Each structure stands twice: as C-alpha cells, then as structure tokens.
Amino acid sequence: MTRKNIHLRDETIESLSLSDAMASGSLSARITYVTSAYESMVQAHTPGFTENEWMAILDANNGTWFDGPHASMVWANIEDSVGLADKWSCDIHRLSARIQSLPTASQLSVLEVIYRFWSIASDVSSHDALRQSGAVIEGVAE
Numbered sequence: 001m002t003r004k005n006i007h008l009r010d011e012t013i014e015s016l017s018l019s020d021a022m023a024s025g026s027l028s029a030r031i032t033y034v035t036s037a038y039e040s041m042v043q044a045h046t047p048g049f050t051e052n053e054w055m056a057i058l059d060a061n062n063g064t065w066f067d068g069p070h071a072s073m074v075w076a077n078i079e080d081s082v083g084l085a086d087k088w089s090c091d092i093h094r095l096s097a098r099i100q101s102l103p104t105a106s107q108l109s110v111l112e113v114i115y116r117f118w119s120i121a122s123d124v125s126s127h128d129a130l131r132q133s134g135a136v137i138e139g140v141a142e
Contacts, residue, residue: 045105048136056088
C-alpha cells in the first residue's frame with residue numbers, strides 16, 4: 001500500500017461524511033469506497049460518441065478545468081469553438097445539444113474522460129489516449 005498526503009476542502013470532508021470517518025480512523029476506507037463508487041459510475045454512464053465526436057469534445061475542452069457543479073458546461077465550449085465542425089467532420093451543434101441533454105452522471109463521465117485523456121495525451125497517440133481514457137467509441141468493435 002502506498003501512503004499519500006492529500007489536502008481536502010472542508011466542504012469535501014463534509015459532503016463525503018469524512019469527519020466521522022476521521023474520528024473512527026477509517027478515512028482511507030471511506031475515500032477508497034467513494035473513489036471506487038465513482039469509477040463504477042464513470043464506467044456505467046460514459047456515453048458513446050464517434051471517434052471524431054470525442055476528438056471534438058476533447059479539442060474544445062483542452063486546458064479547461066471544471067469542478068463538479070460546472071461539469072454541465074462542457075457543451076458550451078464545444079458550441080463556442082470555431083472550426084471544430086470542419087476539423088473533426090461532425091455536427092457541433094448536435095453534439096453540444098446531445099451533451100447538454102445528458103444526465104448528470106453521464107456529463108461527469110464525459111468530464112472524467114476529458115481529464116484522463118489530457119493527462120496522458122502527450123505520452124501516447126491520440127488514438128491510444130482516447131481508448132485508455134475510458135471513452136466509449138461508437139462504431140468500433142472492442
């Protein structure tokens with residue numbers, strides 16, 4: 001087991017019921033449970049897009065950092081991006097509308113794919129980074 005120091009905002013401790021976990025000494029167990037549940041949610045709720053649609057999503061949100069309440073704004077970056085439709089050969093307005101209409105769990109899952117992709121994109125090809133980030137790619141046999 002690897003030991004790590006982490007810093008949490010008071011709101012995070014409160015929202016995850018970590019103050020009770022800290023008092024009982026089970027902080028690591030609580031954080032492990034929450035991250036495992038989050039990973040399960042991401043795997044279950046990541047929507048499928050074509051590879052070009054994923055690349056447009058990623059391109060529009062390169063360098064963007066959203067926190068949870070603002071995850072639903074991923075679509076706005078797509079809608080506001082100039083040239084993406086031609087670059088990635090996809091209907092940007094339809095794509096942004098589709099993302100905007102997704103349930104919260106799916107929007108957060110898209111955001112997680114974005115974060116994962118950009119954390120590894122400089123180390124591997126875009127094609128590989130997309131797959132490794134957990135993107136569900138429509139029209140591609142797994």
